[in-house]
Amino acid sequence: MKFIKLFEPITINHLTIKNRIVMPAMALVYTDNYSFSNRFKAFYRERAKGGVGLMIIGPVAIDRVGSPPFMPGLFEDKYIGPIREFTDELHKDTDAKVGIQLMQMGRFASSSYPGVPPIAPSAIASPISGEVPREMTRDDIEEVKEAYVQAARRAMEAGFDYIEVLAAGGYLIGEFLSPVTNHRIDEYGGPIENRMRFGLEVIRKVRQVVGKDFAMGIRVSGHDFIEGGHTNMESALFCIEAEKAGVNSINVTGGWHESYIPQITTNVPPGAFLYLARGIKEKVGVPVFASNRLGDPLVAERALRSGAADMICWGRPLLADPELPKKVERGRLGEIVSCIACNQGCFDQLLSGFSVCCVLNPRVGREADTEIKKARVKKKVFVGGGGPAGMEFALVAKQRGHNVTLYEKEERLGGQVNLVAASPGKKEFLNVVKSLKNRMEISGVKIKSKTTLTSKMVEEERPDVLVVASGARPIEINVPGITQPHVVNAWDILNGMVSDIGKRVVIIGGSATGCETALFVANLGVPDPEIFTFLLYHSADDFDRVRKLLYSAGRKITVIDILERMAGNVGISTRWSLIKSLRLMGVKLRPKTKLVEITKDAVIVDTELEKESIPADTVIIAIGSRSVDDLAKEVKQDRTEVITIGDAKEPRKITDAVREGFDMALRV
Numbered sequence: 106m107k108f109i110k111l112f113e114p115i116t117i118n119h120l121t122i123k124n125r126i127v128m129p130a131m132a133l134v135y136t137d138n139y140s141f142s143n144r145f146k147a148f149y150r151e152r153a154k155g156g157v158g159l160m161i162i163g164p165v166a167i168d169r170v171g172s173p174p175f176m177p178g179l180f181e182d183k184y185i186g187p188i189r190e191f192t193d194e195l196h197k198d199t200d201a202k203v204g205i206q207l208m209q210m211g212r213f214a215s216s217s218y219p220g221v222p223p224i225a226p227s228a229i230a231s232p233i234s235g236e237v238p239r240e241m242t243r244d245d246i247e248e249v250k251e252a253y254v255q256a257a258r259r260a261m262e263a264g265f266d267y268i269e270v271l272a273a274g275g276y277l278i279g280e281f282l283s284p285v286t287n288h289r290i291d292e293y294g295g296p297i298e299n300r301m302r303f304g305l306e307v308i309r310k311v312r313q314v315v316g317k318d319f320a321m322g323i324r325v326s327g328h329d330f331i332e333g334g335h336t337n338m339e340s341a342l343f344c345i346e347a348e349k350a351g352v353n354s355i356n357v358t359g360g361w362h363e364s365y366i367p368q369i370t371t372n373v374p375p376g377a378f379l380y381l382a383r384g385i386k387e388k389v390g391v392p393v394f395a396s397n398r399l400g401d402p403l404v405a406e407r408a409l410r411s412g413a414a415d416m417i418c419w420g421r422p423l424l425a426d427p428e429l430p431k432k433v434e435r436g437r438l439g440e441i442v443s444c445i446a447c448n449q450g451c452f453d454q455l456l457s458g459f460s461v462c463c464v465l466n467p468r469v470g471r472e473a474d475t476e477i478k479k480a481r482v483k484k485k486v487f488v489g490g491g492g493p494a495g496m497e498f499a500l501v502a503k504q505r506g507h508n509v510t511l512y513e514k515e516e517r518l519g520g521q522v523n524l525v526a527a528s529p530g531k532k533e534f535l536n537v538v539k540s541l542k543n544r545m546e547i548s549g550v551k552i553k554s555k556t557t558l559t560s561k562m563v564e565e566e567r568p569d570v571l572v573v574a575s576g577a578r579p580i581e582i583n584v585p586g587i588t589q590p591h592v593v594n595a596w597d598i599l600n601g602m603v604s605d606i607g608k609r610v611v612i613i614g615g616s617a618t619g620c621e622t623a624l625f626v627a628n629l630g631v632p633d634p635e636i637f638t639f640l641l642y643h644s645a646d647d648f649d650r651v652r653k654l655l656y657s658a659g660r661k662i663t664v665i666d667i668l669e670r671m672a673g674n675v676g677i678s679t680r681w682s683l684i685k686s687l688r689l690m691g692v693k694l695r696p697k698t699k700l701v702e703i704t705k706d707a708v709i710v711d712t713e714l715e716k717e718s719i720p721a722d723t724v725i726i727a728i729g730s731r732s733v734d735d736l737a738k739e740v741k742q743d744r745t746e747v748i749t750i751g752d753a754k755e756p757r758k759i760t761d762a763v764r765e766g767f768d769m770a771l772r773v
């Protein structure tokens with residue numbers, strides 16, 4: 106498919122944008138004093154140069170009460186000058202239009218920063234922090250509206266082309282909109298007309314201060330996905346009124362942080378929430394942006410062609426690859442670093458209070474210090490292992506001008522990532538392999554698959570650098586009964602090596618691998634999405650009967666772990682949804698349960714109370730992995746520098762493997 110719609114210009118009010126690609130606001134935690142730090146500026150500079158049409162910086166704090174200092178602020182005039190220098194620079198060096206998102210976090214703010222409790226329409230605790238906000242008085246309402254107005258004025262003076270008022274995601278304006286968080290009995294609470302009042306007053310006042318010609322939009326939740334909250338219908342009602350109040354565009358995202366269905370994780374199918382943008386676009390006349398999981402350029406182009414939206418948002422896709430728009434426009438598709446929606450480096454970091462980074466792009470947040478420069482001396486480099494660590498090293502070393510050969514003992518590259526991708530809802534992880542392989546090929550790395558790199562080869566060929574990136578293997582345990590034929594390893598299950606899996610399955614180990622293997626086994630008998638759609642489309646059977654097929658594992662599956670927290674090593678944004686899926690599939694999770702013995706038809710365990718026998722036809726071991734670094738130990742000669750990276754150094758995650766590969770390749 107040709108990318109035509111993606112690169113059509115669009116005009117919002119008087120602002121003409123060169124293409125249909127929006128980088129939406131993303132909190133980055135790159136500052137600690139409300140300022141635009143150098144790190145923050147370097148991050149955006151790179152994205153503006155990458156070809157995005159409209160880049161919405163921020164969010165920025167409109168007041169101190171509603172935002173922590175690790176978010177830039179616009180609540181004092183002193184911020185205008187330094188920001189103006191930056192927007193002037195962006196306008197001079199690029200043709201990206203630069204917007205800013207104005208935010209008041211409401212009950213999601215925390216008293217630990219400004220030292221006073223957060224404010225909200227009603228005193229209802231934040232489900233995230235547990236903190237109870239102070240119910241806003243009439244004076245507070247006036248004060249916050251004025252804060253929006255002053256922040257909007259400062260944004261204009263600071264040289265921004267576009268202002269977005271955040272009304273989505275359960276932040277202050279969203280809290281006024283929803284009956285779940287707004288229990289007021291004055292004219293700001295009660296029926297929807299009253300609940301919309303605060304947001305609409307903010308919009309009208311901001312419009313007044315920026316004037317009629319300035320481009321201004323809002324961001325809304327297309328559906329809160331909260332019990333008792335707004336659906337797409339109420340959201341559209343607000344958008345209709347917001348248009349009348351003066352907004353020129355509407356950015357439609359998904360639900361709130363506490364939504365009961367996943368919003369941006371890997372298991373959300375690309376384009377899943379496009380229907381929300383369409384629902385609003387049908388009701389308004391201004392341009393509508395669609396958001397969430399539209400990073401695949403084909404999905405984005407189709408979304409625009411479908412007429413569901415006028416612009417598409419690429420948030421994390423531009424973290425993973427700042428140059429994505431340029432690459433798509435110039436047909437350099439093989440060079441794309443595709444975001445896999447893992448959230449590990451970005452959203453999970455944010456939720457834990459850390460700076461945002463990216464699993465696949467080790468430069469995120471380090472743009473100024475990690476330029477890939479040519480090496481002074483060209484070296485002969487051997488990389489042993491084609492997992493993410495070895496591939497990233499090989500790629501960057503080659504880009505720096507070295508002569509690089511990568512050896513992979515298996516036929517396919519990717520190492521353990523192939524196992525990760527086997528889990529239900531994680532097949533997009535294969536893009537990690539595809540992208541690294543493509544980029545290695547384009548840059549000219551010599552790839553030798555089905556070739557084990559041995560110490561003998563190293564001794565004979567005497568490379569300047571040997572990179573040991575040989576990964577890990579499963580840990581073996583020694584318990585009575587472990588050698589029986591019905592005891593298998595999780596890696597073999599995920600690899601498709603085990604053809605007979607019994608009806609009663611016990612998995613030993615409840616971390617990510619154990620839980621995901623349980624989900625894999627549970628899903629073996631479930632129709633794939635295409636079959637499900639086919640059955641529903643033709644009303645082949647009663648809806649509930651078809652739906653039940655989705656949850657029918659056809660097996661009794663139990664996961665045991667000695668620890669209290671199952672899936673404890675899974676990121677915050679993903680863990681709840683994994684646990685939810687396991688429950689839906691009827692998988693029994695047994696924390697604080699210790700393996701004692703495996704018999705021919707049961708697993709004997711020790712709970713805190715008693716010894717117990719759990720019937721089992723198949724027992725799957727998933728208790729972690731240990732490094733494979735034999736090569737590093739075997740090579741004994743001074744001429745070759747030996748570098749060990751990734752799981753071969755210590756079993757961890759793809760993030761560590763990629764970052765280590767990148768960082769070490771910058772040093773050779």
Ligand SMILES: Cc1cc2nc3c(=O)[nH]c(=O)nc-3n(C[C@H](O)[C@H](O)[C@H](O)COP(=O)(O)OP(=O)(O)OC[C@H]3O[C@@H](n4cnc5c(N)ncnc54)[C@H](O)[C@@H]3O)c2cc1C
Pocket residue numbers: 449489490491492493494495512513514515518519520521522524525556557558559574575576577596599617618621733736750751752753756757758759760762
């Ligand atoms: C089931 C499962 C789920 C996981 N889920 C996640 C997740 O959700 N997120 C995450 O970040 N991480 C996850 N991980 C961990 C992640 O996959 C690893 O940390 C990562 O793959 C390590 O990368 P690596 O390149 O160091 O090693 P590997 O991926 O193990 O790659 C090593 C490669 O080296 C090859 N090799 C070994 N010896 C030689 C030799 N002598 N010559 C040539 N080739 C050799 C191997 O065949 C292999 O392909 C998961 C792991 C598993 C098993």
Ligand SMILES: Cc1cc2nc3c(=O)[nH]c(=O)nc-3n(C[C@H](O)[C@H](O)[C@H](O)COP(=O)(O)O)c2cc1C
Pocket residue numbers: 129130131132133163164206271273274324358369396397398399400418419420421422451452455461
């Ligand atoms: C680290 C991170 C921070 C975010 N912060 C904000 C925010 O402050 N305001 C906002 O409207 N959306 C925020 N979002 C949501 C994104 O703007 C975007 O809607 C979301 O990432 C889904 O789009 P994507 O699949 O293109 O990434 C954030 C997302 C991430 C990953």
Ligand code: SF4
Pocket residue numbers: 421422424425443444445446447448449450451452462463464465466
């Ligand atoms: S960390 Fe994962 S989800 Fe976040 S931008 Fe990178 S690849 Fe995408």
